[in-house]
Amino acid sequence: MTIKINASTPYEVVIEKGALCRINDLLKDGQRVLVVSDSNVMPIYGNRFVGAEKLTLKAGEKHKNLKTIQLILKTLQRLGFTRSDTVVGLGGGVVGDMAAFASSIYMRGIRYVACPTSLLAMIDSSVGGKTGVDFLGSKNMVGSFYQPSLVICDTDCLKTLPEREIKNGMGEAVKYAVLTGDEEMLSDCLSADKVEAFIGKCVTAKKEIVEADEKDKGVRALLNLGHTFGHAIEKLSRFKIAHGVAVAMGIRVATKVAVGAKVATVENAEKIEALLDRYNMPKAVEYDKKDFIDAVWLDKKRTTDGINLVLPEKTGVCKTVYMTKQEVLKLI
Amino acid sequence: MTIKINASTPYEVVIEKGALCRINDLLKDGQRVLVVSDSNVMPIYGNRFVGAEKLTLKAGEKHKNLKTIQLILKTLQRLGFTRSDTVVGLGGGVVGDMAAFASSIYMRGIRYVACPTSLLAMIDSSVGGKTGVDFLGSKNMVGSFYQPSLVICDTDCLKTLPEREIKNGMGEAVKYAVLTGDEEMLSDCLSADKVEAFIGKCVTAKKEIVEADEKDKGVRALLNLGHTFGHAIEKLSRFKIAHGVAVAMGIRVATKVAVGAKVATVENAEKIEALLDRYNMPKAVEYDKKDFIDAVWLDKKRTTDGINLVLPEKTGVCKTVYMTKQEVLKLI
Numbered sequence: 001m002t003i004k005i006n007a008s009t010p011y012e013v014v015i016e017k018g019a020l021c022r023i024n025d026l027l028k029d030g031q032r033v034l035v036v037s038d039s040n041v042m043p044i045y046g047n048r049f050v051g052a053e054k055l056t057l058k059a060g061e062k063h064k065n066l067k068t069i070q071l072i073l074k075t076l077q078r079l080g081f082t083r084s085d086t087v088v089g090l091g092g093g094v095v096g097d098m099a100a101f102a103s104s105i106y107m108r109g110i111r112y113v114a115c116p117t118s119l120l121a122m123i124d125s126s127v128g129g130k131t132g133v134d135f136l137g138s139k140n141m142v143g144s145f146y147q148p149s150l151v152i153c154d155t156d157c158l159k160t161l162p163e164r165e166i167k168n169g170m171g172e173a174v175k176y177a178v179l180t181g182d183e184e185m186l187s188d189c190l191s192a193d194k195v196e197a198f199i200g201k202c203v204t205a206k207k208e209i210v211e212a213d214e215k216d217k218g219v220r221a222l223l224n225l226g227h228t229f230g231h232a233i234e235k236l237s238r239f240k241i242a243h244g245v246a247v248a249m250g251i252r253v254a255t256k257v258a259v260g261a262k263v264a265t266v267e268n269a270e271k272i273e274a275l276l277d278r279y280n281m282p283k284a285v286e287y288d289k290k291d292f293i294d295a296v297w298l299d300k301k302r303t304t305d306g307i308n309l310v311l312p313e314k315t316g317v318c319k320t321v322y323m324t325k326q327e328v329l330k331l332i
Numbered sequence: 333m334t335i336k337i338n339a340s341t342p343y344e345v346v347i348e349k350g351a352l353c354r355i356n357d358l359l360k361d362g363q364r365v366l367v368v369s370d371s372n373v374m375p376i377y378g379n380r381f382v383g384a385e386k387l388t389l390k391a392g393e394k395h396k397n398l399k400t401i402q403l404i405l406k407t408l409q410r411l412g413f414t415r416s417d418t419v420v421g422l423g424g425g426v427v428g429d430m431a432a433f434a435s436s437i438y439m440r441g442i443r444y445v446a447c448p449t450s451l452l453a454m455i456d457s458s459v460g461g462k463t464g465v466d467f468l469g470s471k472n473m474v475g476s477f478y479q480p481s482l483v484i485c486d487t488d489c490l491k492t493l494p495e496r497e498i499k500n501g502m503g504e505a506v507k508y509a510v511l512t513g514d515e516e517m518l519s520d521c522l523s524a525d526k527v528e529a530f531i532g533k534c535v536t537a538k539k540e541i542v543e544a545d546e547k548d549k550g551v552r553a554l555l556n557l558g559h560t561f562g563h564a565i566e567k568l569s570r571f572k573i574a575h576g577v578a579v580a581m582g583i584r585v586a587t588k589v590a591v592g593a594k595v596a597t598v599e600n601a602e603k604i605e606a607l608l609d610r611y612n613m614p615k616a617v618e619y620d621k622k623d624f625i626d627a628v629w630l631d632k633k634r635t636t637d638g639i640n641l642v643l644p645e646k647t648g649v650c651k652t653v654y655m656t657k658q659e660v661l662k663l664i
Contacts, residue, residue: 084635107632300439303416
């Protein structure tokens, strides 16, 4: 399946079993390629890229920083890469965010191709052009909007994915179910005959929002459902809780706040909770409320006085609500 | 005078004697402001920004690097700046390139206002959205395309500019005269009654090219007249030769190559040389040709095999010519 994303620079998302086996055809000839991956993924899929340069990063969110970006930039410089060459990000969300960010600022932008290998990266982070790294303890605080030239999702990669990574992806998948109201999309979604359609549904949901608001000035905020609280949970767990799982936990907090703010009825909130339960998403961890709200207040959605929170009214209907720190503190 | 730039994000360039005296009106209320400037300019004009936060960088091209960008990012983070706040770049091209680059990547982009105080920054670098820093010895190797929200050129700032900075700006000004064929624009251009119109002509020339090709994939290359060789001259001089002067010297080299490649006649080349002489631009320095060509080959316009050079056919007509390293080496 191929989905076209009509961003400022249009590109295609190829979702296909075995796509990495024909990667050398998918990447056009006549240009040099640097494959950026991490120590988990490069040993498994790196050899599919014939004749490409390779750069293996240390795996994990704690290496998602400007130091690693400089390593990628130095490698590109050392290899003499030019604007007519290509960087491939091969791996999960962390690798993709960094490879894409480095691509966006090397020579003010060279061609970037995303090859997501995790469920989370396939259904969410590889599409939409948000790139970045963590900075001084804040998630994705430094980055850019930069669209890939091509996204290639090989569903075969999901077979080698550890269980915790599947759960990580399912956290974001639940987000799409709550946003779209299409709970059915989740059921048995990773089975061989459903997985392509499932990834396609998530990508299509994201596509519609990104096409309407590429630079995140309005409706795109909805994609942050669960993220403002989720980023705080990730941070307080010292990144032991994976992003997608933290997002699911963040949806629980957002649902609680929605009830308190009379955005959602108790009944509708319970339906969302039930959906999170069905996919075994953990209950929101009880952090010290002061620590939690301070971590929330590092978010990019914050203005000087308050924060824009995405709250679910019910599955299929979410809205952005502006609240002060005191108001949020009362309701969490 | 106000010139509107219709880039992907439109913005205005205000060219006005004394504009900095009403800067607090020009910057809209209700948002925080960080003024980024350098140790030369902040002491002179920093106090015009009432109630703003200030960050003073070390002056000079040698500090135009990722370390300084991190200092700006840390300052924004420490002050708790959000997307609704504003960064002002107050100074010459180096300060502007860095303040704009940091603005483009902090939270994936916060509002940026350019207050160029040098002739070069007013007529060239503050308009068009190219940002960046030097990296591992290559000029502007890391950066982004990021349009300012507003550009404010206070022509009174030119009064405090040292003579070498005036000459630096005139180097880029000669470039605009060669590109447009309007040699007359240069004559007595800094006199009180002509300076606004002169800056306006340069900005308008740049505007037309940038609007046609914001991301530098085609016609915008023409603005690099003199730059490919100029950057090499800057580098080999260890940045003792200022950018604009190096560009003028680069135009001399490009003119020589144009004659050798039969793009320009000797007669037309002599007219360009005469124009450079009239504004006291130095002759091209004689570097070792091997060193020179290697420095040229660090340029972003390079592809793996060759380089796209902007060569003048005559004043008012320039073109891009693709040449191999060997071909260029023969003609310089």
